[in-house]
Amino acid sequence: MRVLVVHNRYASAQPSGENKVVDQEVALLREAGHRIEVFERRSDDIAARSLPGKAAVPLLVPWNPAVRAELAARLRTARPDVVHIHNVFPLLSPAVLAACADAGVPAVATLHNYTQVCPPGTLHRDGRACTECVGSTPLPAVRHGCYRGSRLATVPLALSLAVNRRRWWTGVERFFCISAAQREVLVRAGMPAERLAVKHNFVPEPGVRRDGPGEHLLYLGRLAETKGVRLLMAAWDEIAAGGGAGVPLVIAGAGPLEREVTAWAAGRDDVRYAGLLDRDECRRAVARSVAVVAPSTWLEAFGLVVVEAMAAGVPAVAAAHGAFTELVEDGVTGLLHRPGEAASLASCLRRITAEGAPGEAMGRAARLRYEQGFSPAVGLERLLEGYRSAIAGRTALARGGDSRAGRGDGDSG
Incomplete structure (x- = not known):
């Protein structure tokens, strides 16, 4: 199977479980003989930008037209069977969905957090659980400054959620929820239940196990x-x-x-x-x-x-x-x-x-x-099952006519 993985890597200064999961899945698929390419941006690269370049980053969070053009061209050349989207914040943006639609390639997306219903993706504020934005507009997040304690910093995330909600919900053939608990929250928020599949993250064999009671x-x-x-x-x-x-x-x-x-x-x-x-x-x-x-x-x-x-x-x-x-x-x-x-x-x-x-x-x-x-064998089968479902779903739509008009075209939400 040919798969293009799309991911905006988090800063390397702090540990990222998401980066780790992406790397492990890419390695697992390659070891199983599948052809995997990666399309990525790195948050570490922001520091090397000019002052105007850094100032422009928040403007790219809701929509990055250059990424749409670059990824669409890559897809037309590589012709993968499926695109697997992970994190798109802050340098990729939901424009990757439009690129998939431009090239006619089905997309799956792993939901590593709650960014589909909560701008910072945590469902947490002031030391407690918070669901004010779930199933409604993200204005409460802006009012509370939920991202980094800043209203200004929260605006791009809230805007992206508001204008791209429908694009996500119609432009992705299959969402991978990493737990049933997460799926339940997202279904209650109105996401299409038929496209939300539970796929727990797998963990490679550690190569070392506990011997004795521990220290x-x-x-x-x-x-x-x-x-x-x-x-x-x-x-x-x-x-x-x-x-x-x-x-x-x-x-x-x-x-x-x-x-x-x-x-x-x-x-x-x-x-x-x-x-x-x-x-x-x-x-x-x-x-x-x-x-x-x-x-x-x-x-x-x-x-x-x-x-x-x-x-x-x-x-x-x-x-x-x-x-x-x-x-x-x-x-x-x-x-x-x-x-x-x-x-x-x-x-x-x-x-x-x-x-x-x-x-x-x-x-x-x-x-x-x-x-x-949670073993690699289980993880591989669940990945491939999701890919096959996305490909089959897209093929069926192509044969019968895509009733989800506007699913990925357009330059913004």
Whole structure:
């Protein structure tokens, strides 16, 4: 199969699960013998632009005509069977959909977050879940300055959502939702249910698994409030005040709370801030864990670190909302704590590190869950199934006449 993958890579200064998923899927497809090309932009390149070039970036978020022309020409030359779209913010824009229509190539899109119904894609504001824009206009996001705390910075995202909503919903043959929880939110928001398929992200074999009970608890991810970092610090302080957990907490990653985490961890024997780890270091850190901690306060659309832990035979302690409730079977493959409650998180961490805790049995169950639902073989089949459905759907429309007129043409929404 010939596939063109479209992706705007996130900045390399901070870990991106989305970049990782794209790279892993491209490698998986190539290893299986499929012909994969990549059409991408890199957010890192913005820094090298001139001052006027940087100022123009927000104007390109809703629509980038140069990308439409370049991608359409590439599609006509490469003639892929299907285009697989991932992130288009900020340099690609939904103009990629028009390019697919121009070239007559069917498109699928992985929805890595909630940007179809929420300008910043998080369904989170001021430390709590927020659905004000779901099923309505994105004006509340502008009013609250939901993207980077800025009304001005939120405007391009809100405008893109408003003017391109119909283009997305009619121009994509098949959407990949990365969890059933995400799909449920999007269906309630009015997205076409018949085009929303659940396709969990897969995780490659880590090459190293846990041997024994583990030696630390691990938080691995972006250091941001939505990821529950402050909640974790509060829970750990509660545990420390009660005599500790018996194993240290390792925090690895980078992000806006890095300075706060560094200061909090300084001088403590029970906490180690490891900074940003490379891929092999991450795998070794996971394999040495009693459990991986995922205390996100926002509704995670998936939870890649939880499945990476499963692959290594390590259980997770995660918030009982969003996708975590379908990834983690409470008491079997890990533990679920009440979202946003430090005391509940602390209780779960004490339980999983207690002497005689069933952590090793949970680790074995987690590994089995990985093999059944998140292995490369499962991931490949679900990818190809989605591609075949998109191609068949587009072929049927071409034979019978496309009743979705205007699905991709035009220069804006």
